Amino acid sequence: MSGQTATEPRSSPAETRPARRPTPRRRAAQGWKGAGFTAPFFLGFVFLFLVPFGYAVYQSLFLVQTSGLGLGGNTTAFVGLRNFTQGLTDPQFRAAVVRVFLFACVQIPVMLGVSLVMALLLDTVRARLANRFRTLLLVPYMIPGIVAAIVWVNIYSPDVGPLTPLGRSLRLTWDFFAPALVWPSIGNLLTWHGIGYNMLIIYAALQAVPRELFDAARVDGASELRIALSVKVPFVRTALVLTGMLSIIGMLQIFNEPALFRHVTPQTVTQDFTPIMMIYNQAFASGNYNYASALSVILAVVVGAVSFLFYRLTNRPQP
Numbered sequence: 001m002s003g004q005t006a007t008e009p010r011s012s013p014a015e016t017r018p019a020r021r022p023t024p025r026r027r028a029a030q031g032w033k034g035a036g037f038t039a040p041f042f043l044g045f046v047f048l049f050l051v052p053f054g055y056a057v058y059q060s061l062f063l064v065q066t067s068g069l070g071l072g073g074n075t076t077a078f079v080g081l082r083n084f085t086q087g088l089t090d091p092q093f094r095a096a097v098v099r100v101f102l103f104a105c106v107q108i109p110v111m112l113g114v115s116l117v118m119a120l121l122l123d124t125v126r127a128r129l130a131n132r133f134r135t136l137l138l139v140p141y142m143i144p145g146i147v148a149a150i151v152w153v154n155i156y157s158p159d160v161g162p163l164t165p166l167g168r169s170l171r172l173t174w175d176f177f178a179p180a181l182v183w184p185s186i187g188n189l190l191t192w193h194g195i196g197y198n199m200l201i202i203y204a205a206l207q208a209v210p211r212e213l214f215d216a217a218r219v220d221g222a223s224e225l226r227i228a229l230s231v232k233v234p235f236v237r238t239a240l241v242l243t244g245m246l247s248i249i250g251m252l253q254i255f256n257e258p259a260l261f262r263h264v265t266p267q268t269v270t271q272d273f274t275p276i277m278m279i280y281n282q283a284f285a286s287g288n289y290n291y292a293s294a295l296s297v298i299l300a301v302v303v304g305a306v307s308f309l310f311y312r313l314t315n316r317p318q319p
Contacts, residue, residue, distance in 0.1 A: 083294035
C-alpha cells in the first residue's frame with residue numbers, strides 16, 4: 001500500500017548486544033598464558049646470561065695471592081675494583097679492542113652492503129628462481145664457523161691451497177698470512193660465512209614492501225635503480241639496523257678465526273690479538289681467572305654500549 005513505508009530490518013540480538021568485557025579472572029588467566037609462552041626465554045636469559053654475568057662480576061672483585069715466594073699456600077683476597085682498574089689501563093687489552101673495532105668499521109659495512117645488493121637482485125627475479133638462489137646463498141652460513149675457518153685456512157695455505165699457484169700463474173706473489181693481509185683474509189672469511197644470513201633477513205623485509213609502490217614508481221617513469229634506492233632501501237632500514245647490531249655484537253667477540261690463524265702465523269696473530277683471545281689466555285693459559293672475569297665484564301659493557309649507541313644513531317624516525 002502507498003501509505004505504508006518500508007520498515008528497516010531488525011538487527012539480531014547478537015548484533016545489538018554490547019561486547020562483554022573480560023572479567024578480572026579471565027584477564028588473569030590470559031596473562032598467565034602469555035607468561036607461560038615467554039617463560040622459556042626469561043629462564044634462559046636468567047640462567048645463561050644474568051647468572052654467569054653476576055658470577056663474573058663477583059669473581060672480578062677477588063685476587064688469588066701467593067705467599068712465601070710462591071712456596072706457600074694461595075689465599076683469595078678481596079681487592080674491590082683493582083682488576084677493573086688494571087684492565088682499563090692495560091695497553092694490550094685496549095689495543096685489542098681498538099684493533100677489532102677498526103676492523104669492524106670496515107668489514108661490517110662491506111658485508112651488509114654486499115648482502116643488500118644480493119637481496120635487491122634476488123627481489124627482481126621470479127619467486128621460484130629466488131628460492132633456489134636463496135637456499136644456495138645460505139649454504140655457507142649452515143657450515144659451522146670453526147669448519148669454515150679450517151677450510152679457508154687451507155685455501156690460503158701456500159703449500160696446499162689453490163690461490164698461491166694461481167698467483168704464480170698471474171705473476172703475483174701474495175701471502176695471506178702476512179701482517180698486511182691477515183685482516184683482509186679474516187674479513188673475506190667472515191663475509192663469506194655471514195653474507196647469506198644477512199641477505200635472508202633483508203630479503204624477508206623486501207617481501208613485506210607493498211608491490212603497488214613499485215608499480216606506481218614505474219608509472220611515474222622511475223628506473224629500477226631509482227626504485228631500489230628510493231623505495232626499497234628505505235623500507236629495509238629496520239632490517240639493516242638489526243643485522244648491523246648483530247654483526248657488531250659478534251665482531252667484538254671474534255675468536256675462532258684468529259685462533260686458527262694463530263696456529264699458522266703466530267708471529268702475526270699474537271695471543272692478545274683480539275679481546276676474547278686475551279681473556280682466554282688469561283683464564284686458561286695464565287690461570288688468572290679473576291682478571292679474566294674483570295676483562296669479560298669490561299668487554300660486555302663495551303659491546304652493550306657500542307650496540308646501544310649504534311641503535312640510537314641508526315634507528316631515528318624518518319622525517
